[in-house]
Structure formats: structure tokens, C-alpha cells
Amino acid sequence: MTALADALATPGVVWLILTISLAGIVRGFTGFGTALIFVPVAGRFLPPQDVIVLITLTGVASTAALLPRAWRQAERRDVGLLALAALLTVPLGVLTMQATDPATVRWVVAAIASVTVLSVATGYRYHGQIAALGLLAIGAVAGFIGGMTGLTGPVVIIFYLASLRAAATVRANTILFLAALDVVIFGNLLISGLTTAPIIWLAVLLAIPYFVTTLIGQYLFRPTYEMLYRRIAYGVVTLAVISGLPLFD
Structure with a gap:
């Protein structure tokens, strides 16, 4: 159980x-x-490869909580195109x-993260129809950024969540795609030898509160209050970005 003990001793584990x-x-x-x-x-506490391992593995918890509803509502062809493109760019x-x-x-x-929040909060998003080539481009850029930083959602948020499709359908598509992207990124990190046992154990530990709070967030979701939820999300993300700046180390 040395790996578990090392996981619990991770700097900033409480944070x-x-x-x-x-x-x-927020995800829920x-x-x-x-x-x-x-x-x-x-x-602030871990090297990039460990951060990416944590965010991709804990994504499994949210998938378990959100997948049943998302699977019923999603346009699985769209999700397939997004995932196919990401599969090719994550290694890069x-x-x-x-x-x-x-x-x-x-x-x-x-x-x-700052550009993402600024774009969606001020309304500067793409509001047109997205064809197959557009989906492939979104998936490719999301895959590259996700593989480099662990931020799998920004491109999807700016260009896909703002599309003309129904909000519930786009939300379901996004959940499925991000789940698939988590699997692809973690697989690449595993093949590259960038994972360690303590970090995997830490991901398991983080997945427990993440699973519970995702269910809470999903329970709180009401379409009529979508704008309020988004404003709360913008504020939380902004606070996280500011607190994570290397300037404040």
C-alpha cells in the first residue's frame, strides 16, 4: 500500500x-x-503529466454518473466524428x-481557460450550423489541447455548445465526447510511460467526491436556470485560473 500512502502524501491533496x-x-x-x-x-502542486492523468481518470467518475442520460439524448454520429479526429491529434x-x-x-x-471564459461570457461564440468537416476540426484541436494541457473542453465549449442544436442534445454530445477523449488521452500517457501508481491511486481517491458532487450537480440542473448556472461556472473558473497562475507561486 506504499503507492496509496504516497498518494495521500501528495502536496496540496486537500486542495x-x-x-x-x-x-x-459545475460539471453536473x-x-x-x-x-x-x-x-x-x-x-500549482503537480507536474503537467500528473495533472493530465488525474483529470482524465477522474473523468471516468463523471461518465458513470452522467452517461445513461447523455447516451439517450446524444447524436452519436457527431460524437464519433469528434472522437475520430481527436484520436489522431492527442499523441501530438x-x-x-x-x-x-x-x-x-x-x-x-x-x-x-481565460479565453474560453471570456468568449462564452461575452457571447463571442460560433452560432452557425456545424457540418462534418467542422466537427472533425473541433475534435482535432480539442485532442491536441487536451493532450498538451488536460483541457479537453474549451474548443467544444466555444464552437459546439454555441451551435444551433437543442441545448440538451449538445450537452449530451459534449459529455460523451469528453468521456471518449479522457480514455484516448490516458491511453497515450500510459503508452508513453507517464503514469505512476501513486497518481493512479490519487485519481481513484479524487473520483469518489467527484462522482458524488457530479450527481448533486445533475440533480440541480434545470433548463430554465441555465443562464444562472453558466454565470456561476464562469465565476468559479475565473477564480481557479487566477489562483493557478505561476505568478502567485
Whole structure:
């Protein structure tokens, strides 16, 4: 049980538990936001590859909570196109992460998260129809960014959640795609030898509060209050980004 003991001794473990719990609530009632909240904070305590392992493995917990409803409502053809493109670009993102200084990766995370929140909060999003080629492009960019930083959702949030499809359908598609992307990213990290037993144990521990709070967030979700939920999510993400800046180390 040495690996478990090492996991419990991880720097900032209490902050990691609190952050993933809050992220679970936001993910439950919006369908996104976990990585935008967790990755900037976790980057203060852990190297990029460990942060990415944690965010992808704990994603399994949210999938277990959200998948049944999402599977019924999703357009699985769209999700397949997104996932196919991401499958090809995740390895490039992982290689880029390995070749980049950790502090630089943290600044990239902060920049991407900030642009995402600013874009959706101010309404500067793509509001047109998205064809097959558009889905492939979104999936490809999401795969690269996810492999490099662990932020799997920003491109989907800006270009897909703002599409003209029904809100419930897009939310379901996003949940399924992010779940598939988590599996692809973790597989690449595993093949690259970037995972360790203590980090896997830590992911298991974080998955417990994440699963519970995701269910709570899903219970709180009401379509008529969607704008309120989004404003709360924007505020939480902004706070996480500011607290995770290398400037404040």
C-alpha cells in the first residue's frame, strides 16, 4: 500500500479534493468545466503529466454518473466524428507537453481557460450550423489541447455548445465526447510511460467526491436556470485560473 500512502502524501491533496468536488458540481449542471477548474489549481502542486492523468481518470467518475442520460439524448454520429479526429491529434499534444517547460504549460492553461471564459461570457461564440468537416476540426484541436494541457473542453465549449442544436442534445454530445477523449488521452500517457501508481491511486481517491458532487450537480440542473448556472461556472473558473497562475507561486 506504499503507492496509496504516497498518494495521500501528495502536496496540496486537500486542495485537490476540494477543487475536484466543486468541479463536479459545475460539471453536473452544465456538462463542462471540470478541467477548466481543476487543471489550473492542480498545476500549482503537480507536474503537467500528473495533472493530465488525474483529470482524465477522474473523468471516468463523471461518465458513470452522467452517461445513461447523455447516451439517450446524444447524436452519436457527431460524437464519433469528434472522437475520430481527436484520436489522431492527442499523441501530438502529449509530445508537445513533454517538450515544454512545466511553467510554460501552466501559462498556456491559464491563457486557454481565460479565453474560453471570456468568449462564452461575452457571447463571442460560433452560432452557425456545424457540418462534418467542422466537427472533425473541433475534435482535432480539442485532442491536441487536451493532450498538451488536460483541457479537453474549451474548443467544444466555444464552437459546439454555441451551435444551433437543442441545448440538451449538445450537452449530451459534449459529455460523451469528453468521456471518449479522457480514455484516448490516458491511453497515450500510459503508452508513453507517464503514469505512476501513486497518481493512479490519487485519481481513484479524487473520483469518489467527484462522482458524488457530479450527481448533486445533475440533480440541480434545470433548463430554465441555465443562464444562472453558466454565470456561476464562469465565476468559479475565473477564480481557479487566477489562483493557478505561476505568478502567485
